[in-house]
Amino acid sequence: MSTAKVATASTTLKRKTAQDAAPVAETAEELIDLFVDAPLSEEEDEEGSDNSSSSADEEEQDGGVEENGERETDEVEKESDDEDEDGESDDSSEYSDLGEEDSSNEEESETEDGTAEEKPEKGLSKKRSSEKTAADISPASPVAGPSKPAAETDVHAVRADPAEYDIDSSDEEDLRNTIGNVPMEWYNDYPHLGYDWEGKKILKPAKGDELDRFLKRMDDPEFWKTVHDKSTGQDVVLSNEDVDLIMRLQQGKLTGQGDPYEPYEDVFSGEVMKTSLVTRPPHKRSFIPSLLEKEKVGKLVHAIKMGWIKPWKPQTDSTEEPEPQFYALWEKEKTEDPQSKSARARERNATKAPKMKLPGHAESYNPPPEYLLTDEEKKKRLEQDPEDRTLDFVPRSYPSMRLTPSWMPLARERLDRCLDLYLCPRKTVLKVHVNPEDLIPKLPKPKDLMPFPTVQAIIYRGHTGIVRGISVHPDGQFFASGGDDSTIRIWEVSTGRCFKTFTAPDKVVSVAWCPKADVCLLAAACGNDLLFFNPEIGDKLVCSNTDRLLGELDLSVAPTGGIASFLDVNDAERAVGLRLKLRHTKKVTSISWHGKGDYFSTVAGDSGGQVVLHQLSRLRSQTPFKKLTLVQKALFHPLKPFFFVCTQRSVRIYDLSKNLLKKVLQPSCSTVSSIAIHPKGDNVLVGSYDSRLCWFDLDSSVKPYQTLRHHNNGVRQVVFHNRYPLFASCSDDGSVIISHGMVYNDLNEFPLIVPVKQLKGHIKDGESGLAVLDCQFHPHQPWIFSAGADKTIRLFV
Amino acid sequence: MGKMKKKFASGIATQYISRSQAVKRLQISLKDFRRLCILKGVYPNEPKNKKRANKGSTAVKTFYFMKDIQFLAHEPIIQKFRDFKVFVKKLKKAVVYKNPLTAQRLRRNKPVYKLDHIVKERYPAFVDAIRDLDDCLSMCFLFATLPKSRSTPERIIRMCRRLTVEFMHYVIAAKALRKVFVSIKGIYYQADIQGQTVTWIVPHAVPSYQPADVDFKIMLTFTDFYVTMLGFVNFNLYTQLNLSYPPKIAAEDDVNRADDRELVTAEENFRERISAMNQSLMTAVGTVEEEPQMDQFPAATETEASAVEQARQEFEKVKKLAALFAGKKFYLNREVPREPLVFIIRACGGECSWDRNTAFGATFDENDSAVSYQIVDRPIEKKNQLINRYYLQPQWVFDSINAREVLPIEPYLPGQKLPPHLSPFVDATGYQPSRETVILPPITERVPDIGMDEGEENVSDSDEDDASSDEESPVSNKSKDGKKEESSKPEMVVKRGAPKRVDQKHSEMVQNAEEKRMAILAMPKKRRHLYEQIMHSKKQQQKEVRKLTEKRKVIEGGGSGKKKV
Incomplete structure (x- = not known):
C-alpha cells in the first residue's frame, strides 16, 4: 500500500x-x-x-x-x-x-x-x-x-x-x-x-x-x-x-537477537586526563609506599626464605596419605657404607629375638590319629592352667581342606609374639650340649671296693614300737636295742633270737654297751634316767666280774643334788638285771662311752640340752660346758683326749687335757643330727637334718672337705666301721647308704669317698615320717644293723 | 689415700636404665616410648646383676641398655611425634571453635613420618632384613585378611595385600619354596631366600572378623614398620631377580582380555590379575640367568667328603623340587582353596587354571586336553570324570612338595580318606608316625597303663628304673614273705628244689645300673642338677613317644577289629 x-x-x-x-x-x-x-x-x-x-x-x-x-x-x-x-x-x-x-x-x-x-x-x-x-x-x-x-x-x-x-x-x-x-x-x-x-x-x-x-x-x-x-x-x-x-x-547458543558484536563503550576510562576534573591535590600517602604493608611483606619474605612457608601443593584428598615409595635401600654394600662405631657396637651386643617355634604333627589339619586327644586327655587339659599345657591348641582332624575353618586365636598369637618382641627382657643363655654320660664321674667300681653289706640277711622282729637305738656288743655276738615300746632287747646276731627283754619305765631313746672288754654292761637312756643293766649274756666270768665291779662302788659317797646323781636299785629291779640308775634333772637324749669304758657322757634336755660328763668308777658327774645349750650329740675322740660337742650349727672340739676349745667345725647346715669319728681320729663325719653329710678333715680346715647329698631326707645317724674303710648313713627316706671312705696314711692324699650301696628295706612310718632311726656296724664283720620305725631291726651282710 | 669411689657411678649401674627413667630422659609419653621402641627395634635387657643395675634396690623393674636409650634420643621421629601432638591440639581447637577452613588446612598439613631410614638402620645389610622376615611376613599376611575398621585402616590392609602378593610372586619366580604345611592355624610356608630360611604362616582364606580381645594398636605399629620393610625387601628381591618393580605381567595382551574389561577398570583388572598369581612377571631386561651348577670339590678328609656329598644331594633335591610340576597343567575346582594351591603349584613349575567365572586370571578351561591333574575337594562321581587326567585331593600337592617327589596318587583320589598330613618341620629324632591311612573310629577307649604290656623294647628305655626295681625285688619279696608268716601259718611242705637259673646278662645289667646310680650320688651338686635336667627332658620325650606308640597300637587294634567285623 x-x-x-x-x-x-x-x-x-x-x-x-x-x-x-x-x-x-x-x-x-x-x-x-x-x-x-x-x-x-x-x-x-x-x-x-x-x-x-x-x-x-x-x-x-x-x-x-x-x-x-x-x-x-x-x-x-x-x-x-x-x-x-x-x-x-x-x-x-x-x-x-x-x-x-x-x-x-x-x-x-x-x-x-x-x-x-x-x-x-x-x-x-x-x-x-x-x-x-x-x-x-x-x-x-x-x-x-x-x-x-x-x-x-x-x-x-x-x-x-x-x-x-x-x-x-x-x-x-x-x-x-x-x-x-x-x-x-x-x-x-x-x-x-x-x-x-x-x-x-x-x-x-x-x-x-x-x-x-x-x-x-x-x-x-x-x-x-x-x-x-x-x-x-x-x-x-x-x-x-x-x-x-x-x-x-x-x-546454549545465542538467541539470535541482539548484536553479539556491539562496540565497547569505555565508560570509566583508564586514560588519564590532562586536566584533572577536581582541583584537590592528591594526598601524600597516595605516593608514599605503605610501611605497614612493607612490614607484612617483609615478614612473609622472611618466612619463605626460612622455609616456613612452603608452596601449596595441590592434593586430591586431604586425608589420604600418599603411597610409600620403595627404592634400592641396600644399593651400597655394607662395606661401602660404613656404620658408626656406636652402631657397630650396638649390632654386636644385640640379642636377636628367637624365631617362632615350628609346628609339629599335632598341629596338622589332618594329623595321625594318635595325636588327637581322648576324652580323658581333653578333660585333663581343661583342668590345667593355660601355662602348663604342652600344646596351646586342641589337635583336630578335618576330613578335607575346604572344611578347615579359620583359626580365631591367630591374631591373639601374633599379638603375643609382638609383645614378646618389644616387652620381654632379653638375655643370652648359653646352652650346654653335653652327653649326660660324660657328666658322671669315673669312680672305682664298687665291685673292687668289696666287702660291704649288700643284701638283707635277717629281720629282727619283736619290738612293738619304733626302735630308737641299737648297740652292738664289742665281741659282736649280741646286740641290744631299745625303742618306744619301753623295752630293751638283747638279740643274738647270727640267729636273730631275742635273748632277753628288759622293761623300762619309759620310752628308751638310746642304748650303748660299755666298750670295756671285761665288763658286760649296757646303758640305756630312758626318760630322765640312765639305766645300767647287766644282761648276763656271753662269758659268765665277765658277767660276774661286772657285778663285782659295780658292787664295789660306794653309792653313799656319790654326790647328790647336781644335774645328775647315781642311785641304787631295789631288789626287784636287781633281779631283772638292773644294776644302777643315773637320774638327771632333765630328759636324757643320748649317751656315749669313752673308749676305756670308765667315762661316759650324756646329753640332757628336752630338745637338745646340756652335756654331762660322768665317771662311773668314782660316780661323779660334772657339766663342764654350762654355757652350751641346744647340744645335739657329744662324743669322745677314740684316741686322743678330745671331746666333740655338736650344737645345732657347729661342732666344737675341746681338748680335755688342756681344758680349751680346740676347734669349731662349721658344717654349714641347719641342724646337725649326728656325728661319727673315723677310727683313726683325723676325719669326722657330720650328718644333718637337711639331708647332708659333711666330711671334715680335722687337719685341714673347719669347713667340710666334701658335702655329700646322698639322701633325699634328713639324716638320722652316721657311723664309721671300725675295721673296714666304710661308713654308713641312715635317713628318713628309708635307706641306708654304705659308702667307701678310704683315708690314706699319706697326708698329701685326699680321702676317697665312693658311695657303694644303697640298702632299702625299712618301710617309712606314715604317721611320724620316720624310717630308719639308727644304724650300727658290726664290730668286725662288714655287716650293718639298722633300726627302723617299722618296729624291726634289719641286718645287711 | 685415693679418692673415695662413689657407689653406682660406674659398671652395671650405669650400663642399664630403667624404663621410667628412660621415658623421663626422652621427654615423651610412655605410649610414644613404646611406639618408638617398636619402630626402632629396641627391647629391654636382663641385667647380669639386677640389684646392682637397680642401684641396690631389689624392686622389679624393666631395664634397657643406656646406649640404646641414648641412641633413641637422636631419632628424628620423636620430633614427628611431638608435631603430631601439636597438630591434634590445633585441630581440636579448630573444630571446637568451628573453623572449618583452619581444620581443613591443618588436616592437609598433617605431619607424616617415613620409616625408610629406620629400615636401613636396623638392617644394615640386606641379609639381615631377610633373616628377620618371619614375623614381618606372618603379620602382613594376617593383616591382609583383616576387615577394614577403625583400628585397622584400609591403607594398611591394602598395602599388606599388595606386598604379600608381590612377595609370593617373587617366591614363584625364584622357585624358592621348600616346605609347606597345612595346620589348623593356617598354612605354613618355608622358603629359602638367599640362603636364609624364611618361614611364615598364612591364615586360612575364610572371611575373618576382628577378635575383640586383641589390641590392634600395637600390632598396627608393628605392621607400619613391617610394610615399609617388606616393600624395600620386595624391591631388592625383584631387582636381584631382574624383575621389574612394581610388578608387571609379562604377557601384556593377555592382561587386557575383552571379557573382563567390561566389568572392571583397567587398573582393577591389572590388580586382580597380579593377585591371581597365575601369570609370570615381566623381567626388567631380557636376560636369562644361567642355572647354577654345583662344582666338584676335592675332599681332603672323609668327613669332608661326606659333607660335600650331602650338600650335593641336597642341591639335587632342591633342583628337582623346583621342577616338580614342570610342564604339568592343574585345573582347580571351585571348592579348592585357590590362592595357596596356585602359589605352591606355580612355585614348583606347574601351571594352573580355574573356572573363569569364579575368579580372575584363569588361563585355560576345564576341557583343555593338556590338563594332567584336576584338584577336587569333593567326592566326584566316576562318570563325571574326564578320562585323560587324574582327579586328586589338594593334600596330594602339599605332600608331594614336602616329599620332594610326585607321590603316588592312589591314596589321594577324590572321596578317599586321606593319609595323615605330617609336619615337614619335625626332625627324625622323636616319634615317627606312620604315613599310612588309618580308617578309624574316634578314640575314646582308655589307653592302657604304660609298662603293662610294654615288652622287651621298652626295658632299654628305662634301665635305671627297671634295675632299681629288680634290685629291690629280693628285699620286698622277703618282707612280703615275712608278713605272710606272721599273718597265716604256712603249711609245712617240703618241695623239690629246683636249680636257680641265673640270667648272667640281666644280673650284669642290674649291676651296671646300680653302679651308675651310685656314681650319680657322688656327683657334685651343680653337675648333678644339670644331669638331672637333661635326663628329665629325655624321659619326657621318651614318655611322649611311648604314649603315642601305645595310642597308635590301641587305634590299630580297634581299627583292625572293626575292619574284621
Whole structure:
C-alpha cells in the first residue's frame, strides 16, 4: 500500500511503534477471546458487530502489509542497514526467512481465516526486534504471547474491541489474568482461574478426558509443541520460532537477537586526563609506599626464605596419605657404607629375638590319629592352667581342606609374639650340649671296693614300737636295742633270737654297751634316767666280774643334788638285771662311752640340752660346758683326749687335757643330727637334718672337705666301721647308704669317698615320717644293723 | 689415700636404665616410648646383676641398655611425634571453635613420618632384613585378611595385600619354596631366600572378623614398620631377580582380555590379575640367568667328603623340587582353596587354571586336553570324570612338595580318606608316625597303663628304673614273705628244689645300673642338677613317644577289629 510505504520511508521509528502496537492489540484480542464460553459472549458479539468497520480498516491495512510481505522485509533490511552498518544483516535475513516461513504457514491456514491470523505472528516478530537491546528474554513471554487457537476462534472479537490500545503497554508482559504471582493451585477447587482486567472471572476452559487427549495426540500433528498455560488454562501451540528459540537456549547458543558484536563503550576510562576534573591535590600517602604493608611483606619474605612457608601443593584428598615409595635401600654394600662405631657396637651386643617355634604333627589339619586327644586327655587339659599345657591348641582332624575353618586365636598369637618382641627382657643363655654320660664321674667300681653289706640277711622282729637305738656288743655276738615300746632287747646276731627283754619305765631313746672288754654292761637312756643293766649274756666270768665291779662302788659317797646323781636299785629291779640308775634333772637324749669304758657322757634336755660328763668308777658327774645349750650329740675322740660337742650349727672340739676349745667345725647346715669319728681320729663325719653329710678333715680346715647329698631326707645317724674303710648313713627316706671312705696314711692324699650301696628295706612310718632311726656296724664283720620305725631291726651282710 | 669411689657411678649401674627413667630422659609419653621402641627395634635387657643395675634396690623393674636409650634420643621421629601432638591440639581447637577452613588446612598439613631410614638402620645389610622376615611376613599376611575398621585402616590392609602378593610372586619366580604345611592355624610356608630360611604362616582364606580381645594398636605399629620393610625387601628381591618393580605381567595382551574389561577398570583388572598369581612377571631386561651348577670339590678328609656329598644331594633335591610340576597343567575346582594351591603349584613349575567365572586370571578351561591333574575337594562321581587326567585331593600337592617327589596318587583320589598330613618341620629324632591311612573310629577307649604290656623294647628305655626295681625285688619279696608268716601259718611242705637259673646278662645289667646310680650320688651338686635336667627332658620325650606308640597300637587294634567285623 502506498500510504504504508510513505510512512515507512519517512520515520522508521514511528512505524515500528505502530507495528509493535499490533501484537499488543492482538493480545487484547486474546484477552477477549478468553471469554468465549462466558455469558458475555453475546456482548462480545455485539461489540464485534460494532467495531466491524474499524476492523475492516485494519484488515485492509493488514492485507496490504501481507501483500507486500516481501517488499516490507526488504525495507526492514534497509532500515537495519541504516541503523547499524554490518552486524545486523545476518539476523535480519534470518528474520526474513522466518517471515517467509510464516507466510507459507499462513497460506495453509488462510483457507480458514484469511488474513486475520497472520498479523499477530508478524507482530510478534516485530516485537522481538524491538526488544533486541534487551539482553535477556524470558522464554515464557513469547510462549504466552500469541496463541494460535485463540486467534483462530475469536478473530472478529478482536476486531470488535476498540479499546485495545487503552490497556496496552508494549513493555508489559501479556497478562490477562490479574491474580498476580500466586500459585495456580489455589484455584484448583474453583470453576474460574482468576480475574480479568475488568474484574470478571476467567472461567476454566473445558477439560477433555484422557480419550480426547489421546485422540488429539494421535490426530493433531502439532501436539508435540502444544503446552499448557496455567494462568489461562489454555493449550498453547508454540510457533516454529518459539521452538527454535527454545532449542537455541537449550543448546546454549545465542538467541539470535541482539548484536553479539556491539562496540565497547569505555565508560570509566583508564586514560588519564590532562586536566584533572577536581582541583584537590592528591594526598601524600597516595605516593608514599605503605610501611605497614612493607612490614607484612617483609615478614612473609622472611618466612619463605626460612622455609616456613612452603608452596601449596595441590592434593586430591586431604586425608589420604600418599603411597610409600620403595627404592634400592641396600644399593651400597655394607662395606661401602660404613656404620658408626656406636652402631657397630650396638649390632654386636644385640640379642636377636628367637624365631617362632615350628609346628609339629599335632598341629596338622589332618594329623595321625594318635595325636588327637581322648576324652580323658581333653578333660585333663581343661583342668590345667593355660601355662602348663604342652600344646596351646586342641589337635583336630578335618576330613578335607575346604572344611578347615579359620583359626580365631591367630591374631591373639601374633599379638603375643609382638609383645614378646618389644616387652620381654632379653638375655643370652648359653646352652650346654653335653652327653649326660660324660657328666658322671669315673669312680672305682664298687665291685673292687668289696666287702660291704649288700643284701638283707635277717629281720629282727619283736619290738612293738619304733626302735630308737641299737648297740652292738664289742665281741659282736649280741646286740641290744631299745625303742618306744619301753623295752630293751638283747638279740643274738647270727640267729636273730631275742635273748632277753628288759622293761623300762619309759620310752628308751638310746642304748650303748660299755666298750670295756671285761665288763658286760649296757646303758640305756630312758626318760630322765640312765639305766645300767647287766644282761648276763656271753662269758659268765665277765658277767660276774661286772657285778663285782659295780658292787664295789660306794653309792653313799656319790654326790647328790647336781644335774645328775647315781642311785641304787631295789631288789626287784636287781633281779631283772638292773644294776644302777643315773637320774638327771632333765630328759636324757643320748649317751656315749669313752673308749676305756670308765667315762661316759650324756646329753640332757628336752630338745637338745646340756652335756654331762660322768665317771662311773668314782660316780661323779660334772657339766663342764654350762654355757652350751641346744647340744645335739657329744662324743669322745677314740684316741686322743678330745671331746666333740655338736650344737645345732657347729661342732666344737675341746681338748680335755688342756681344758680349751680346740676347734669349731662349721658344717654349714641347719641342724646337725649326728656325728661319727673315723677310727683313726683325723676325719669326722657330720650328718644333718637337711639331708647332708659333711666330711671334715680335722687337719685341714673347719669347713667340710666334701658335702655329700646322698639322701633325699634328713639324716638320722652316721657311723664309721671300725675295721673296714666304710661308713654308713641312715635317713628318713628309708635307706641306708654304705659308702667307701678310704683315708690314706699319706697326708698329701685326699680321702676317697665312693658311695657303694644303697640298702632299702625299712618301710617309712606314715604317721611320724620316720624310717630308719639308727644304724650300727658290726664290730668286725662288714655287716650293718639298722633300726627302723617299722618296729624291726634289719641286718645287711 | 685415693679418692673415695662413689657407689653406682660406674659398671652395671650405669650400663642399664630403667624404663621410667628412660621415658623421663626422652621427654615423651610412655605410649610414644613404646611406639618408638617398636619402630626402632629396641627391647629391654636382663641385667647380669639386677640389684646392682637397680642401684641396690631389689624392686622389679624393666631395664634397657643406656646406649640404646641414648641412641633413641637422636631419632628424628620423636620430633614427628611431638608435631603430631601439636597438630591434634590445633585441630581440636579448630573444630571446637568451628573453623572449618583452619581444620581443613591443618588436616592437609598433617605431619607424616617415613620409616625408610629406620629400615636401613636396623638392617644394615640386606641379609639381615631377610633373616628377620618371619614375623614381618606372618603379620602382613594376617593383616591382609583383616576387615577394614577403625583400628585397622584400609591403607594398611591394602598395602599388606599388595606386598604379600608381590612377595609370593617373587617366591614363584625364584622357585624358592621348600616346605609347606597345612595346620589348623593356617598354612605354613618355608622358603629359602638367599640362603636364609624364611618361614611364615598364612591364615586360612575364610572371611575373618576382628577378635575383640586383641589390641590392634600395637600390632598396627608393628605392621607400619613391617610394610615399609617388606616393600624395600620386595624391591631388592625383584631387582636381584631382574624383575621389574612394581610388578608387571609379562604377557601384556593377555592382561587386557575383552571379557573382563567390561566389568572392571583397567587398573582393577591389572590388580586382580597380579593377585591371581597365575601369570609370570615381566623381567626388567631380557636376560636369562644361567642355572647354577654345583662344582666338584676335592675332599681332603672323609668327613669332608661326606659333607660335600650331602650338600650335593641336597642341591639335587632342591633342583628337582623346583621342577616338580614342570610342564604339568592343574585345573582347580571351585571348592579348592585357590590362592595357596596356585602359589605352591606355580612355585614348583606347574601351571594352573580355574573356572573363569569364579575368579580372575584363569588361563585355560576345564576341557583343555593338556590338563594332567584336576584338584577336587569333593567326592566326584566316576562318570563325571574326564578320562585323560587324574582327579586328586589338594593334600596330594602339599605332600608331594614336602616329599620332594610326585607321590603316588592312589591314596589321594577324590572321596578317599586321606593319609595323615605330617609336619615337614619335625626332625627324625622323636616319634615317627606312620604315613599310612588309618580308617578309624574316634578314640575314646582308655589307653592302657604304660609298662603293662610294654615288652622287651621298652626295658632299654628305662634301665635305671627297671634295675632299681629288680634290685629291690629280693628285699620286698622277703618282707612280703615275712608278713605272710606272721599273718597265716604256712603249711609245712617240703618241695623239690629246683636249680636257680641265673640270667648272667640281666644280673650284669642290674649291676651296671646300680653302679651308675651310685656314681650319680657322688656327683657334685651343680653337675648333678644339670644331669638331672637333661635326663628329665629325655624321659619326657621318651614318655611322649611311648604314649603315642601305645595310642597308635590301641587305634590299630580297634581299627583292625572293626575292619574284621
